[in-house]
Structures are given as structure tokens and as C-alpha cells.
Amino acid sequence: MSRRPYIRKVERGWWLGHRRYVVYMIRELSSLFVGLYCALLVLGLVRLAQGRAAWDGFLAVLSSPLGVLFQLICLAFAAYHSVTWFALTPKAMPLALRGEPVPPKAIVGMHYGVWAVVSLVVLIAAGI
């Protein structure tokens, strides 16, 4: 008897069938907005180098309703990306102290701690 293995195609909507894949796809999508915000920062540097008028125009666009909305969306996705990434860090970076594994919660907690410290430093440096 000859063999005739059947190969099933992966459907386009494969990720819609299970919550874990939806959560994953949102995490992947979030990196797009993180990237867009990075591009915005680079654009800001370019405008700054072009002089006062260009920089003021850039700030005006940022503080317009659409600009604020864009930044809020980016913030939401960046927060989602960070929170889901922190939750995964114990897998990627298991630590051991004196032969005993560090509890996953402690590793996640350390990331939030570093996040808080870095945020504080940035806020102080920005003079807020």
C-alpha cells in the first residue's frame, strides 16, 4: 500500500482560536507602536536640530488632540509590552542564589523595581 500523507494548511486566522495566541499577537502588535514612538523621538531630534521654529512646531503637533491620542495609544501598547515581558522574565533569566533558585515573583519584582528607578531618574532629569 502506498503512503499518501495529508498536509493540513495553517489557516490565516489560526491565532483567533485560543486566548493565548490572541494575547501573543497583541504583544507582537505592540512592538509596532513601540517602534513608531521611537521613530517619533528620532523625528523630534531632527526637528530640534533644525532650529527653534521647527522644534516649536513639533511640540505643537505633539500637544494637539491627535498627537496626544497617538501618544496615549503608544503608552498603552508599551505598558502592555512591558508587563507581559516582565511576566516572562523568570523563564528567560532564571537566577540561583547560593544553590537555591530565586522565586519567579522576586525576579519579576526586580524588573518592576528597576523600571520604577529608571522612570524616576528620567522624570528628575526632565525637571518634572
Add this chain to the structure above:
Amino acid sequence: MSENVTLEILRYMPEVDSEPHFQTYTIPYRDDWVVLDGLNYIKDQVDATLSYRWSCHMAICGSCGMMINGEAKLACHAFLRDYRHGVIRIEPLDHFPIERDLVIVMDSFMEKLSSVKPYVITQEKKSLSDGENLQTPLQLMAFKQYTLCINCLLCYAACPQCGLNEKFVGPAALALAHRYNLDSRDDGKEQRADVVASNEGIWECTFVGACSEVCPKHVDPAAAIQQTKISASLDWFKARLMPGADR
């Protein structure tokens, strides 16, 4: 009063079917039956043409992996009582060609598994008279969980990257490579790196994490792959920044 349960099983018989189709079976319900018991009942009492793999019935042999209501499961590890709310849909493992009914073709996995050299490789051959390769409990702890893999392939069925790129070495093989790389008796890391640290190796993984969620032995291949990414990156930098470093 006797209760029944309905199983909807994907059938494919290459000598008569051009493509797979679902066939429905209604069988008696038993509180202590797993899905595999239901399949065995069908095979013995209803339809002897149904094909599936199984052996131990106790989540050790890793033979009875299949999709149960869309989730990769061992049929011996899934109680009928947990799926009583409706029809139970049973399909062969995703991301593998179907040989017949619930039997998949696993040749690709066997090749991937052997490509990562999943065995202890030592630089210097020791003779028997030299005694055992001693290992402390701490050294064992570093890799012990990865030794529990039973090659059931649930992780390959759950991993979307395995479905999208058939060349991806995949979770179980990469976790086993990590297991031997972490073994204090092993010197084979460099030999495995060509496959493990390639585009089709760890870098094809996007950390979905599904492999670890479905693993019936709690092996956590996702963790193994992320740790390998870090270690491979460090090796890459070391090879370029440290004078005289091999890799």
C-alpha cells in the same frame, strides 16, 4: 440510567479519502475514562478501522498526543469528565502530516532531534576503569527538568512557529540540546551550536510560550530556548571581542 458522550474524530484513510473528514461516534460515558479509553472502546466495539497511536496509558510513553477540542493533549491525560459540556472534537496533532486518522508522520521531528546531538559528548574518552562521571546535586538541578521530556510532540503542535516554518528545529529538540549543554559532563555545546544557534534554531522562536503551557511533563521548553538565546548571544560577542576565543 446510562449516559453517552459524543466524539467527533477526524478520519483520513489515504486509500479511499482524498482529504480528512469528521466522523461522529456516540459511546458510553464513564466518570473514570480518559479520551484514550473512549478511543479504545470505539476501536474494540464500534469501528475497528480507527487508527491512533498509544501504548502506556499513563503519560510516560508520549504516543497518544492529539488535538482535543483544539488543544494539544495526551489522550491518556484528558478525562472525558472535563469535556462533558458538548461534543469532544479529536484531531491528529497540528503541524504534522497525517499518515492515517489520528496517526501523524513524525519523521521530520526525528531528524531534528538527532541534528542537535542529544547525548553527552566528551572531549576525552574515559575508560571504564576511570570510574563514573560524578555530578553534584547542584549540577544535576541545572538541567534535570529538561530530562523529563517524553518526545510526545505536543509542544510542536502548540507552537505556531512550527506550523508556519516546517524547518524550525522546534521546542523539544532545542530543550534537549539545552539539557546537554547544561550538563557538567558534556563538552558538545560547540558541536550543537551550528543547528541550535541558527536561524531555524532558537532564533525562529518568538517566545509564544505555548510549548511550555501544553507540556504534560512540565519541561518548559520556552525557558530553555530563551536561555539558549542569551547564552548564544554571549558566545557570539565573546568570539568577536575576546582575543583568542574560539567561540
